[in-house]
Amino acid sequence: MQQNPYIPITMKLVKNLVETEDRLINTFTLEFLNKQDEENFKYMPGQFAELSAYGHGEAPFGIATSPTEPGILKFSVAKVGCVSNALHLLEEGTMVGVRGPMGNYYPLEKFKGKNVVIIGGGFAFTTLRALAKYMLDDKHRGDYGDITVIYGARNPGLLLYKEELAEWENNPNINLVTTIDRPAEGWTKHVGFIPSITEQIAPSSVDTYAVVCGPPAMIKFTLPVLEKLNFTPETIYTSLEMRMKCGLGICGRCNIGTEYVCKDGPVFSMAQLKELPNEY
Amino acid sequence: MKISKEKFGQAFDALVPEYQVIAPVSDANGIAFKGVKSFSEVKQDYLNSKLPPKAFFFPQHEKLMSYKKEGKDVTVKSELKVEDTILFGIRPCDAKGMQLLDMVFKNDQYTDPYYFERRDKSVIIGLACSKIAPTCFCSSFGMSPAGSEGSDILLIDLGDSYEVEVITEKGKALAARFEALSDLSAEEQALVDKIKSAETASKVDVANTTSKLDKMFNSPFWDTLQEKCIGCNVCSFSCPTCHCFDISEEVRKNEGTRVRTWDACMAPLFTLHGSGHNPRDNKKARWRQRLMHKFNYFVHNNGAMACVGCGRCIKSCPVNMDIRQVIDGANKAELVVE
Numbered sequence: 001m002q003q004n005p006y007i008p009i010t011m012k013l014v015k016n017l018v019e020t021e022d023r024l025i026n027t028f029t030l031e032f033l034n035k036q037d038e039e040n041f042k043y044m045p046g047q048f049a050e051l052s053a054y055g056h057g058e059a060p061f062g063i064a065t066s067p068t069e070p071g072i073l074k075f076s077v078a079k080v081g082c083v084s085n086a087l088h089l090l091e092e093g094t095m096v097g098v099r100g101p102m103g104n105y106y107p108l109e110k111f112k113g114k115n116v117v118i119i120g121g122g123f124a125f126t127t128l129r130a131l132a133k134y135m136l137d138d139k140h141r142g143d144y145g146d147i148t149v150i151y152g153a154r155n156p157g158l159l160l161y162k163e164e165l166a167e168w169e170n171n172p173n174i175n176l177v178t179t180i181d182r183p184a185e186g187w188t189k190h191v192g193f194i195p196s197i198t199e200q201i202a203p204s205s206v207d208t209y210a211v212v213c214g215p216p217a218m219i220k221f222t223l224p225v226l227e228k229l230n231f232t233p234e235t236i237y238t239s240l241e242m243r244m245k246c247g248l249g250i251c252g253r254c255n256i257g258t259e260y261v262c263k264d265g266p267v268f269s270m271a272q273l274k275e276l277p278n279e280y
Numbered sequence: 281m282k283i284s285k286e287k288f289g290q291a292f293d294a295l296v297p298e299y300q301v302i303a304p305v306s307d308a309n310g311i312a313f314k315g316v317k318s319f320s321e322v323k324q325d326y327l328n329s330k331l332p333p334k335a336f337f338f339p340q341h342e343k344l345m346s347y348k349k350e351g352k353d354v355t356v357k358s359e360l361k362v363e364d365t366i367l368f369g370i371r372p373c374d375a376k377g378m379q380l381l382d383m384v385f386k387n388d389q390y391t392d393p394y395y396f397e398r399r400d401k402s403v404i405i406g407l408a409c410s411k412i413a414p415t416c417f418c419s420s421f422g423m424s425p426a427g428s429e430g431s432d433i434l435l436i437d438l439g440d441s442y443e444v445e446v447i448t449e450k451g452k453a454l455a456a457r458f459e460a461l462s463d464l465s466a467e468e469q470a471l472v473d474k475i476k477s478a479e480t481a482s483k484v485d486v487a488n489t490t491s492k493l494d495k496m497f498n499s500p501f502w503d504t505l506q507e508k509c510i511g512c513n514v515c516s517f518s519c520p521t522c523h524c525f526d527i528s529e530e531v532r533k534n535e536g537t538r539v540r541t542w543d544a545c546m547a548p549l550f551t552l553h554g555s556g557h558n559p560r561d562n563k564k565a566r567w568r569q570r571l572m573h574k575f576n577y578f579v580h581n582n583g584a585m586a587c588v589g590c591g592r593c594i595k596s597c598p599v600n601m602d603i604r605q606v607i608d609g610a611n612k613a614e615l616v617v618e
Contacts, residue, residue, distance in 0.1 A: 248387075
């Protein structure tokens, strides 16, 4: 973290890629301008950063790259508001601001020696991709048991990171399950909502952690499935979103009870969330 | 020890060239803390200012940085110029409020440089309250109208002179500039003792409020409590411990500044997500947040209540919401069995 936590470092947008066929999600690849900035930006999967589109403002986004991918950061951003629209329109080569890394990260220490089931829906797959990528790295793969990824979107065109998914299909180190909501021409993988596909795949909960991110409805219906499979609130993790400004636990808007999602989250176990008021 | 007001005035005026000196003055809206050039400008007899003096550390509108875009490039500049500052005449409730704000602007991970640059370069001369307003209730929180917490020097008004109490090292350095200090007479000592033992007439019992609120998130208490509130935010803006802010950009052509501005948890857009989802999309949830934050969450996180009993929110509220009654209501509310 830089000395003044309100001042972004400058990074170069080297790729502005339209990620989904509805053209609502772009993946930005940002390049560090110098070694020092990269050195100071030590992060882990699950953390986020505040991206600045100068002239428009800044907003928080999960980091989609893993620290095992040096020199760059990637963010997959849906076009919803002023900042995200401005970011989408940036020409490659434009300088943007980045403040971070912020927040906590997936409990990779706890995951060591265990199996990990990653369940993601829609464009909430960004930091989950970072998590899988990190565990799949040669240096880390031996630390974890089976890695299962269950990932779904409304239709094939809305899946993120399609090339990488194709690679993972043939990678013996990871068990990838992709699904879409309704049948589509040319689609040969699973069809169905995440909760029912999870039930069908029935990953064992023995020595296993689950990480679930997605739209609220998906989470709501996936949790009972995991419960049926004997996952406990202590072994299920999720990452939350909140409106944020400072990202430092000071400006006061992202709290759930006593916890600031920006500083104490965004990653929480279901056991932790059960102790907090239902206000998110 | 005491110093005559005449001698104090001379010392005060001698400090003006070296410091930005902030003191209470009369203005169109009542009493306000403003920069002064001479002790003669200072309002001597006042209850308290309309707005708390927190703005000298946490301005209502503040530049965080500026930038200039040229083609695809950008240059970012941050400059923070802070003068050595003396705040004179700060009431004990507001001085305590600064201590509570310190807990916000420095947490387990981050320190806010803008706030603490100013804080570190300032000295607070507190002035004990000789008069107590009916809306004052600081004694509820273990404080008192002559409390010294948060002040570097505390003065007690004895008529023609001030009793001087040095509280901190910073205060000690500044008090070295005071000349012709003398001992208190027995009569004056008695007056000091009387002022120091004074309590606010109005008090609210907060002994069990935090633990009660632990169990009240889903209480029907919140349903009706907030009905008359119009969400104007004056309670937040006039509160010495409220600290929520927004960060936005002010842009002209290819140049811009990033600024932070006071914000408030009573504003509906405060928590609105980009998706349209809003975790606190109704007044009930926002009032619950306001009360819970001050009397429950803040206590769990920082070990103190985020209220100093200054009574500004009570005085300023256009619909007569009274935080004392709200606390009292929470204390008495029946618990729902969940």
